[in-house]
Amino acid sequence: MKLEIKNVTKAYKQKIAVHNFSMEVQTGECLGLIGPNGAGKSTLINMVANIIESDTGQILLDGKRISSMRKEIGYLPQFPNFYHWMTATETLMFMGQLSGLKKDTLEREIPQLLTKVGLSEEGNTRVKTFSGGMKQRLGIAQSLLHKPAFIVMDEPVSALDPIGRREVLNIIQEIKKETTILLSTHILQDAEEICERFVIIKEGQKIEDTTIVELLNRNSNNKINFEITAASLHWLNIINEFSYVKNVEVFGNKVKIEVEDIQSNKDMLLASALEHHVDIIKFAIENDSLEEIFLKLVV
Incomplete structure (x- = not known):
């Protein structure tokens, strides 16, 4: 699905977090939103995920307002939050039912999802024992529960150790074959590895919209x-x-x-x-x- 962000602005009191921002993500594309801490990445991601509303401008998915397309959006926050006393399977069952999915559908789909994210052996393990990388993989499984056509990921690997980071990047590489992804990060190697194109944001404004190859060639x-x-x-x-x-x-x-x-x-x-x-x-x-x-x- 195609994402269109049109002249979006969001301010908090006296600070403008995102200013007159526009960009597009084409169907099937994996786009990296890159910027330093405080650049406005998370604010923009939260608006795209329909967690907060913009003050001005429009965000459209497949030509429709983002607020009417929530069922088509998967969202992975930077720090997925789970009930630690639940198992991985119970977590996905609970989250899926909250999203309106039927129990029999979830019973069929959850084992496949856990396999997809490398947690097939951990379905009955309580989340409190999970490493950071395992929690992030469970978060990815949760974002895929309803088979979204568009996935938003906010700093998916920034808090992980090298092993966890590699595990999650490998999963994202597989997911991008099937869906459109908007991924925010300040880790440039991640954008270079998994994104076909990236947008650089600074002080809430877009300063670059290009591919890795184009940018490197331009600065050759x-x-x-x-x-x-x-x-x-x-x-x-x-x-x-x-x-x-x-x-x-x-x-x-x-x-x-x-x-x-x-x-x-x-x-x-x-x-x-x-x-x-x-x-x-x-x-x-x-x-x-x-x-x-x-x-x-x-x-």
């Missing part, structure tokens, strides 16, 4: 790093004559070549290297890291 230094054998260094005399080669730096067998346009020129350089039988040990494009770009944008 237009430099290509080669490592070649000593017998291939004669090739440098050849490429120095190319009009698109702006500068060549040599450090032993390592060569840094600055070009005019990284996308087209890298292919031309590789073709030349193959033509002249250059023995390439290593080839890499020199870019700022995603974290470096992010800091430039939000600091």
